[in-house]
Each structure stands twice: as structure tokens, then as C-alpha cells.
Amino acid sequence: MxxxxxxxxxxxxxxxxxxxxxxxxxxxxxxxxxxxxxxxxxxxxxxxxxxxxxxxxxxxxxxxxxxxxxxxxxxxxxxxxxxxxxxxxxxxxxxxxxxxxxxxxxxxxxxxxxxxxxxxxxxxxxxxxxxxxxxxxxxxxxxxxxxxxxxxxxxxxREGMWLESGVPEIPTDLPFASWLSGQVIPMAPLVARNLAALVADGASPAAALGEFRGQWLDKRxxxxxxxxxxxxxxxxxxxxxxxxxxxxxxxxxxxxxxxxxxxxxxxxxxxGDRGELETVLRKGLKKLRSRLEKIESEQESLEDFDRQRQLGELLLANLHRVRKGMVEVVLDDYYQDPPAPVTIELDPQLSPQENAQRYFKGFKKGKRGVSHVARRIEESREELAWLEEAALALEEAQTPAEVDAVRRDLEEAGLIQPPAGPVSRRKVADPRDQLRKTETPGGFVLYWGKNNRTNDYLSRHLAEPDDLWFHAWQIPGCHLVLKRAAHKGAIPEEDLMFAASLAAGYSRGKDDSKVEVMVAEGREVHRPKGARPGLVTVARYRTVLVAPRRLEEE
Structure with missing residues (x-):
């Protein structure tokens, strides 16, 4: 200041x-x-x-x-x-x-x-x-x-020339704005630039400074x-x-x-502690992406579990050729077309039957592991999608209340500690008060959310089975609902594309030239049991390609 x-x-x-x-x-x-x-x-x-x-x-x-x-x-x-x-x-x-x-x-x-x-x-x-x-x-x-x-x-x-005492002698060998800022007290950079601009337009330096001095002394x-x-x-x-x-x-x-x-x-x-939340989200996203990469590499290492079953069956079919104490055996692999020799490693301490069982155990363990890894990948992807939506909501937040809505979501997810003190003292914002709203050219009412909480309210409570639901395809973005009201026929293409363009405009793809947007009926959108607010599954949908649009007043 x-x-x-x-x-x-x-x-x-x-x-x-x-x-x-x-x-x-x-x-x-x-x-x-x-x-x-x-x-x-x-x-x-x-x-x-x-x-x-x-x-x-x-x-x-x-x-x-x-x-x-x-x-x-x-x-x-x-x-x-x-x-x-x-x-x-x-x-x-x-x-x-x-x-x-x-x-x-x-x-x-x-x-x-x-x-x-x-x-x-x-x-x-x-x-x-x-x-x-x-x-x-x-x-x-x-x-x-x-x-x-x-x-x-x-x-x-500060040391300098006090303007209250009068207009000081102005040097001719120094830039006017620099001299004002460095030597005249009081002075502000913007005022100095304005006075220098007046001089550049032909005003006398002494006259320009004198006129401003009078304005300042009179507190105008x-x-x-x-x-x-x-x-x-x-x-x-x-x-x-x-x-x-x-x-x-x-x-x-x-x-x-x-x-x-x-x-x-x-x-x-x-x-609203926006900087703190940005740090939490940035670290959380980095940690999740690293975890997902690690789990996917585990999945690759488990993908050959069925081969363990094949090797076990080959050993059972050839027990007469295997003896305890052998470290390997070469058998014809009839799982290949045409059959080809395969070398199977053996534990010399085990009997032929025990070596076969060892491979079957590896098959069962791998099968369980693949199922477990697939579940962990799905959970991590859902968590990553939710966190990316939260990061977008924070970027879009324009008031402390909207920042606080993101904070509450992160608190409930256990990513940050809630503040000490009675929870009852914290005012919970009504999701209905945080919805964006406008109309299509044909007069259909559109609602879309600002964060995970309002997106959840839209998709679970506001959207009727016959309403249309929109979301940018495979990137973070708002949930947008077109209220069909009493209209029973097909939604005009102009209105549908208008709604889709807004869904694109309030997504991570807002600066792209074109964004693919999902369009589904409200009855096809469901929140999975136990999922975090804002996460949904869509049974059936189609996609349209549109240019992103945002409300002009924003």
C-alpha cells in the first residue's frame, strides 16, 4: 500500500x-x-x-x-x-x-x-x-x-525533499519519474509515472508537480x-x-x-488457506500417481500366473519322467501350437507330485494377486479422479466459501486435519446455494456444480430420470444437468450442444479448441456404494465434440 x-x-x-x-x-x-x-x-x-x-x-x-x-x-x-x-x-x-x-x-x-x-x-x-x-x-x-x-x-x-515545504528544484539531468520516486517525500510510484506522462505530453515539470502538490495538500x-x-x-x-x-x-x-x-x-x-490446500492437493496427486504406477507394474508381473497352472499340469502328465533330486526337466509343451520343448525348473528336495503342487500354488496365489491388484488399481483411479476434481474446484473457487467447501472434502477424506474446536460451530454451506445456473437458447434450465459436493447433489438429488446429464469425457470437470421439465420430446440439438459446451468450459479442457463431452439420461447416472461425493458411474451414454464455453460475466 x-x-x-x-x-x-x-x-x-x-x-x-x-x-x-x-x-x-x-x-x-x-x-x-x-x-x-x-x-x-x-x-x-x-x-x-x-x-x-x-x-x-x-x-x-x-x-x-x-x-x-x-x-x-x-x-x-x-x-x-x-x-x-x-x-x-x-x-x-x-x-x-x-x-x-x-x-x-x-x-x-x-x-x-x-x-x-x-x-x-x-x-x-x-x-x-x-x-x-x-x-x-x-x-x-x-x-x-x-x-x-x-x-x-x-x-x-527517509531522506529527501519534502513536498509540503514547496515545489523543490527539479534537476534536468535525471529522469523525472525516477527523481520523484527517489527524492520527493511523500511520493508513490504510480503518481510519479502519471506526472512523468503529463510532462511527456508537454506539461512543465514544475507546473505538473505544483498542481499535484496543491491536490495533495487539499486532500482531494x-x-x-x-x-x-x-x-x-x-x-x-x-x-x-x-x-x-x-x-x-x-x-x-x-x-x-x-x-x-x-x-x-x-x-x-x-x-481461505487456498495456498495450503493447493500444496495438499499437489502432494496428494503426486503420491497417488506414483502409487498407481507401482501397482500397475505389479499387475504386469502377475499376468503370467496362468502359466503356473499349465506347467503344473505338464508335470502331472509326465510324473513318470520326473524323479526327486532333479533340478529341471524338459517336456513337450502341448499348450503351444505346434507343441515345443519347455524346460521346467524343479526343487530337488521335493517329490514329482510336490513340484507339481508348487506350481498350482503359484497359480492360485497369482490369481488372488491379480484380483487384489485389479481392485487396488480401480480404487486408486477413483481416488485420483476425485482428487483431480477437487484440484479443479480449487482453481475455479472465487470466494472463501468455495475454498472452504474443498477444505471440508479434504478433511472428510482424511487428507488434512480438521481444525480444533466444536464441529457444530462451523457453518455448512448448502450445496443448492453454490450451484451455477443459466438457460439454453431454447429456455431449458441448466445447473452445474462448483465442487465435488455440489456435483454430488446435482447427480443424486437434482437430476430427474428424464433430465440430461453432461460431463467432460475422461477429464476433471463439473456435473451439468439440463432440466427437461414438461418437455417430453427430443431436446433440440442447439440446446443440447449449448449445455455440452458449458460442461466443457467448466472442465480441465476449458482452454482446448474442442472437448469430448458425455451425454446421458439422469436414470443412467449412479453413485457407487461407498464412493466419495462427486464420483458416479454412467451405465449408458453418448459423446459429442464441442468448443468450450463459459458464462460471459465470469
């Missing part, structure tokens, strides 16, 4: 939350805190983050997961903070001071250092000593020591979110010279920051 965005948020918070009572404090992630504040009129949620690349402070209306067991720093803040007295930004720095009163009137200061990779939060007592830090830092290699019990040392202030903030060179950007001021695409203006800096950072945090896996 750049220095102007912090300043804009600070002014907003000073007006809205100064004096508010602390209702609750949550720590949804390792670097994030949410403080619920009661102002006397409304409850507001203040988000503080020391996440690398995403360090920030603003009000939020978004939903974030809440761990059952609060981490160490969160427990400390819950015990010490009672009321937010005031907020202030350190002039020219990306540092915030939030002053609180404790339950007994004690004074505390929560310091936010929003420095990217070195971002941190520290709780200080009235004497300026560190009670604790979100990230404790040993004072080694020139670093500041940030440990409990030590006096807090603020970072060295214009929170803006847009896209620049393919990347989302956030600014406390409008950036007319940069010509942002998809530019949006917001009434408050918190609203703009909430929209921008939620998308950024979700993308990098910092909302």
Missing part, C-alpha cells in the same frame, strides 16, 4: 472509528488481523495486514475464515485492547500508530510497519517497550531487534482502481495521463482497497 493510500485511509479512519470499542479480534491468516469495532452506531471491521506484497490497512466488508484457536499474537491483542483511541500516520512513512486503551485503562500502541517483505505489527506498552510482535526479529546482520521486552526502535526516516483524494499494462493498480488519486483500462472510482479509500486487495490476496492464496 503506497504512502498516499495509507494517508487517505488514515483520514477516513480518524473520522469513522476513533473512539470505537473493540468487540472482537480475529487472525484469519498468519499475517492478517481483523478488529471488529463498535462505533455506537454500527460495527465496522478493520483489516490490518503485514503480508508480503499485500501489507495494508482498511475497512473491509469481505468474509474471511476465522480459526478456532486464535494464534499467539491474536490472543495477546484480545487480552490487552479495549478501545481504539486514535490513529495517526508517521509523516512521510508507511507506518501507522493505533493507540488503544486496555480493560483497566492501560495505554497501548499498535504499530503497523507496512514495508512489503519486512511488514510487521508490534504491540507497545506506555513506555514504548515491545510487548510482542507479529513477526519477532533477531537483531542480526544490521537488522533492528524486534523482541518482547526491548524498547521499540523506529526505522530510520480520488480513490481509483484500474488496469495498467495488464496488471490491476490502486491509487489514492486519479491518474488521467496513464489512461487506465477498466478504471473505477470509489467513494472511500477503504472501498477501493477492499476491492483491490481481496482479489490480489485470493489470487496468491492468502484468502
Amino acid at each position: 503506497d504512502i498516499f493510500s495509507i494517508e487517505a485511509v488514515t483520514r477516513e479512519l480518524q473520522e469513522r472509528v476513533a473512539g470505537a470499542r473493540v468487540n472482537k479480534i480475529h487472525q484469519p491468516g498468519p499475517d492478517d488481523l481483523i478488529i471488529r469495532l463498535w462505533t455506537g452506531r454500527e460495527e465496522l471491521r478493520l483489516l490490518l495486514s503485514a503480508a508480503p506484497r499485500l501489507s495494508r490497512i482498511h475497512l473491509t466488508t469481505r468474509s474471511y475464515p476465522n480459526p478456532f484457536t486464535p494464534p499467539r499474537f491474536c490472543q495477546l491483542l484480545r487480552a490487552r485492547l479495549g478501545r481504539l483511541l486514535s490513529l495517526a500516520q508517521v509523516p512521510g512513512e508507511r507506518i501507522m500508530h493505533l493507540d488503544f486503551a486496555g480493560p483497566g485503562g492501560e495505554e497501548y500502541r499498535l504499530v503497523l510497519e507496512l514495508f512489503g517483505r519486512q511488514a510487521n505489527m508490534l504491540l507497545l506498552d506506555a513506555a514504548g517497550r515491545i510487548i510482542d510482535a507479529l513477526h519477532r526479529v533477531q537483531g542480526e546482520g544490521g537488522k533492528r531487534s524486534l523482541l518482547p521486552g526491548e524498547r521499540y526502535q523506529a526505522p530510520q526516516p 483524494f480520488a480513490p481509483t482502481l484500474g488496469t495498467l499494462n495488464g496488471e490491476a493498480v490502486l491509487s489514492a488519486f486519479a491518474l488521467p495521463a496513464l489512461e487506465l483500462s477498466d478504471a473505477r472510482s470509489f467513494a472511500t479509500m477503504s472501498e477501493a482497497a477492499d476491492a483491490y486487495y481481496y482479489a490480489q490476496a485470493f489470487e496468491v492464496g492468502r484468502v
Whole structure:
């Protein structure tokens, strides 16, 4: 979060939350805190983050997961903070001071250092000593020591030309944007680029900087979110010279920051433990594929078990030619066409009959092994298909609730441990609330799932026997149902192909030019007994080849 965005948020918070009572404090992630504040009129949620690349402070209306067991720093803040007295930004720095009163009137200061990779939060007592830090830092290699019990040392202030004092003399031998970012305080990279673009269009550097200085001194903030060179950007001021695409203006800096950072945090896996689940799925898929490869190699080694029976029968038919003590015997193999000599190995310690029985035992063992291996292969393939569907659901997830649905599936499968605490406190999302829905050109209603749980609901409960069921052929994808309703005739080809294209679009083949899609009647789709949610067998189906399609609004 750049220095102007912090300043804009600070002014907003000073007006809205100064004096508010602390209702609750949550720590949804390792670097994030949410403080619920009661102002006397409304409850507001203040988000503080020391996440690398995403360090920030603003009000939020978004939903974030809440761990059952609060981490160490969160427990400390819950015990010490009672009321937010005031907020202030350190002039020219990306540092915030939030002053609180404790339950007994004690004074505390929560310091936010929003420095990217070195971002941190520290709780200080009235004497300026560190009670604790979100990230404790040993004072080694020139670093500041940030440990409990030590006096807090603020970072060295930046050196440069203060814009508040006036428009500084502008050098002519340095790139304007680089000079602004490196020497002028305060300054933000986007603002510097915008001013440089104005100069490139013919404006005087002094005039451009002077006009911006007046805008900043008057606090004429214009929170803006847009896209620049393919990347989302956030600014406390409008950036007319940069010509942002998809530019949006917001009434408050918190609203703009909430929209921008939620998308950024979700993308990098910092909302709903998405990153953790991606790691679990990646390791699980690798382990399963390795197991399946090993079992299939075992299957190859067992495929000659029937040969053991043939060799045993050859020995029984030629007992008169075999004597105890022989290590091998050459017999005519009439199982070959034409018959040919075969050398059969013998155990010299066994009688001819016992050697024959030894081969029959090998046949029985191999037969049992083949059946066992075939069952293990089928189970592993089902588990792999289920896990691949879960991985696709996580990729497609757009909200913490959808991420949590994947987490629940992995918990029930035993791949991750459920959080400590009473299960009853966890709100279970209704699968019906997570279905996607649209209509075909002919007006037939389509439903499709976002994860294994909603796919299971679709195929087992929503799909009627006469409805049509769709799924991408042999690749992970959604279950999609076309509701036939009162229509008794054949579904028009245009509607059928539209439904199939959506099933392809919400599958692993979404970026392919063509995808083969299964089409079956609802009565042909069943979940095997004991199978995990989302796994089905299809008795009869046909396939169609379509181009993948996704809803335009997505």
C-alpha cells in the first residue's frame, strides 16, 4: 500500500472509528488481523495486514475464515485492547500508530510497519517497550531487534525533499519519474509515472508537480482502481495521463482497497488457506500417481500366473519322467501350437507330485494377486479422479466459501486435519446455494456444480430420470444437468450442444479448441456404494465434440 493510500485511509479512519470499542479480534491468516469495532452506531471491521506484497490497512466488508484457536499474537491483542483511541500516520512513512486503551485503562500502541517483505505489527506498552510482535526479529546482520521486552526502535526516516515545504528544484539531468520516486517525500510510484506522462505530453515539470502538490495538500483524494499494462493498480488519486483500462472510482479509500486487495490476496492464496490446500492437493496427486504406477507394474508381473497352472499340469502328465533330486526337466509343451520343448525348473528336495503342487500354488496365489491388484488399481483411479476434481474446484473457487467447501472434502477424506474446536460451530454451506445456473437458447434450465459436493447433489438429488446429464469425457470437470421439465420430446440439438459446451468450459479442457463431452439420461447416472461425493458411474451414454464455453460475466 503506497504512502498516499495509507494517508487517505488514515483520514477516513480518524473520522469513522476513533473512539470505537473493540468487540472482537480475529487472525484469519498468519499475517492478517481483523478488529471488529463498535462505533455506537454500527460495527465496522478493520483489516490490518503485514503480508508480503499485500501489507495494508482498511475497512473491509469481505468474509474471511476465522480459526478456532486464535494464534499467539491474536490472543495477546484480545487480552490487552479495549478501545481504539486514535490513529495517526508517521509523516512521510508507511507506518501507522493505533493507540488503544486496555480493560483497566492501560495505554497501548499498535504499530503497523507496512514495508512489503519486512511488514510487521508490534504491540507497545506506555513506555514504548515491545510487548510482542507479529513477526519477532533477531537483531542480526544490521537488522533492528524486534523482541518482547526491548524498547521499540523506529526505522530510520527517509531522506529527501519534502513536498509540503514547496515545489523543490527539479534537476534536468535525471529522469523525472525516477527523481520523484527517489527524492520527493511523500511520493508513490504510480503518481510519479502519471506526472512523468503529463510532462511527456508537454506539461512543465514544475507546473505538473505544483498542481499535484496543491491536490495533495487539499486532500482531494480520488480513490481509483484500474488496469495498467495488464496488471490491476490502486491509487489514492486519479491518474488521467496513464489512461487506465477498466478504471473505477470509489467513494472511500477503504472501498477501493477492499476491492483491490481481496482479489490480489485470493489470487496468491492468502484468502481461505487456498495456498495450503493447493500444496495438499499437489502432494496428494503426486503420491497417488506414483502409487498407481507401482501397482500397475505389479499387475504386469502377475499376468503370467496362468502359466503356473499349465506347467503344473505338464508335470502331472509326465510324473513318470520326473524323479526327486532333479533340478529341471524338459517336456513337450502341448499348450503351444505346434507343441515345443519347455524346460521346467524343479526343487530337488521335493517329490514329482510336490513340484507339481508348487506350481498350482503359484497359480492360485497369482490369481488372488491379480484380483487384489485389479481392485487396488480401480480404487486408486477413483481416488485420483476425485482428487483431480477437487484440484479443479480449487482453481475455479472465487470466494472463501468455495475454498472452504474443498477444505471440508479434504478433511472428510482424511487428507488434512480438521481444525480444533466444536464441529457444530462451523457453518455448512448448502450445496443448492453454490450451484451455477443459466438457460439454453431454447429456455431449458441448466445447473452445474462448483465442487465435488455440489456435483454430488446435482447427480443424486437434482437430476430427474428424464433430465440430461453432461460431463467432460475422461477429464476433471463439473456435473451439468439440463432440466427437461414438461418437455417430453427430443431436446433440440442447439440446446443440447449449448449445455455440452458449458460442461466443457467448466472442465480441465476449458482452454482446448474442442472437448469430448458425455451425454446421458439422469436414470443412467449412479453413485457407487461407498464412493466419495462427486464420483458416479454412467451405465449408458453418448459423446459429442464441442468448443468450450463459459458464462460471459465470469
